[in-house]
Amino acid sequence: MHVVHLAAEALPYVKVGGLADVLGSLPRALAAEGVRATVVLPRYRAIARALEPLGEVRYRFAGAERTARVWGDEAGGVQYRFLEVDPDWDAPYAPPEAERYLRFNLAVVAWLEGQAHDLVHAHDWHAAYAVRRAARPAVFTIHNLAFQGVLEPEAFARLTGEAPDAELLEGGRVNLMKGAILAARWVTTVSPRYAREIQTPEFGIGLEEVLRSVAPRLRGVLNGLDMDAWNPATDPHLPQRYDADHLERKRRNRVALLAVLRLDPGLPAVGAVTRLTWQKGFDLVLEVLPRILDLGVNFVLLGTGEAELERGFAEMARRYPRRVAFRAAFDEVRAHRIYGGADYFLMPSRYEPCGLAQMIAMRYGTPPIARATGGLADTVEDGVTGVLFEEASGEGVLAGVRRMLELEAEPLARAGMTRDFSWGPRAREYVRLYEEALR
CATH class of the missing domain: 3.40.50.2000 (Glycogen Phosphorylase B;)
Structure with missing residues (x-):
């Protein structure tokens, strides 16, 4: 054929x-x-x-x-x-x-x-x-x-x-x-x-x-997902490579990521790699970001898009220099290091036909916090490999982050790394x- x-x-x-x-x-x-x-x-x-x-x-x-x-x-x-x-x-x-x-x-x-x-x-x-x-x-x-x-x-x-x-x-x-x-x-x-x-x-x-x-x-x-291109055991961009049997090595990537970004080394990191558009829902994150930080996390964002959102996250990074890191660029190396170094991965999309980022995050043992829509709901198993939230709102995002922090992350990370997202x-x-x- x-x-x-x-x-x-x-x-x-x-x-x-x-x-x-x-x-x-x-x-x-x-x-x-x-x-x-x-x-x-x-x-x-x-x-x-x-x-x-x-x-x-x-x-x-x-x-x-x-x-x-x-x-x-x-x-x-x-x-x-x-x-x-x-x-x-x-x-x-x-x-x-x-x-x-x-x-x-x-x-x-x-x-x-x-x-x-x-x-x-x-x-x-x-x-x-x-x-x-x-x-x-x-x-x-x-x-x-x-x-x-x-x-x-x-x-x-x-x-x-x-x-x-x-x-x-x-x-x-x-x-x-x-x-x-x-x-x-x-x-x-x-x-x-x-x-x-x-x-x-x-x-x-x-x-x-x-x-x-x-x-x-x-x-x-x-x-x-291209399982060879996205593989934490062989990824040349990570300071420390790892697999599901050696998740303790992943923590070294978080230490390296937070050190480079000069964020609080004593707190876990919520990461995101995205386009800053209405579809992706990061205006909702911006609404409640100070309250997310109050839960005891750092926030790391890589992405470009709507000028108003870029300005908003840049202002948050200035206001919270030890808790928020934002870069308005496409940076492949930093993207890999966020997938491998963050503790959780945020995807608050209003709609998402499929999405690859949540699959990459699970592949890297970084449980997603995602809205229950489209391909996110088809790939993230709520409470098993990540957390799904229903409401496309700032309160929905906040509830998703809060619920993730109440769960034990390592079992979710291991479960996500076992899923087969290959073609x-x-x-x-x-x-x-x-x-x-x-x-």
Whole structure:
């Protein structure tokens, strides 16, 4: 079976969010199950890796014939192809976003016509239009329903040469994700609970009725974790490596982390590595952070995002220099050291399609304190590997931290480290979906 994946980002070439982790790991896991995988991405200027020129493909866009240069590479036994539709396209999600990804989709459809393949697997709205136009059956995965690819009908018709029909229109505008949901043989999300949540008004973001209409072919498949890349026994970024049988070594990582950050060495640390957005719920943490500190913990936060939240946490770090550490940056080394050095890991998301951070935290013996939503509820076992709280509020966060401090942390840490979050079982579930789609 040959499956072609279409996406906006993938490791090891370009990464903005968790989608890149999935497209870096899932195709390799599928290859281990005997599925040939090719991943197709836009050719961004930010891709520094040397690529092999493979020719050109012609396609029609905005009423004119266009040419896209095709580049190739291989990583981890997986073929990668890059279509250069705009030489000035620096990185994923740069404006004009809808126009650029429509152009990419049209080039992909033209390129697919010359390729021997069995099935298309498109990821999020950036690859949604190809689901409608591809000649082969398609699986469409919703990684985050909040971003749907919406544009005006006049612009869509001008760019694609297609008059939008009822399957594309939602509220008078073209909705590319809706079109893919209705056209795909299977629609998947990245956790079973999120597949149920998005069929409700609270989480459906206007598409709940559409999703309920395809419920018999809607499936939640939990994302996996690269267990080799995230392994405290071999992690080169940790001052002290450890495993579930040597958790006492983990404490040395906390000592080192707190020493570097100049925080109180006598108190446990609540850590977080995140994007500072409304979805992630850290405005709720900011509301009650002084009261969290009153419970007798340090707080360590690494992440960037909304300017107001960055300013708020920077002010907290100034106000409590021995208790709060905040860095507004992406720092891979510090991220690993927070996972390995914190005592607890905080994830107060308002919604979370899957989430990888809680899996990493459990892998590192750092029990999560998480809101019971989406993939967090599917992976964190309340009172066994971490703590779940229900209410998306400052009081909910505070109650979650308080409850964690009442529990004995070491049994939770050991239990979390024994859980298998690897891609193998998830890849086998996708293989079954592919087989059903082809039938």
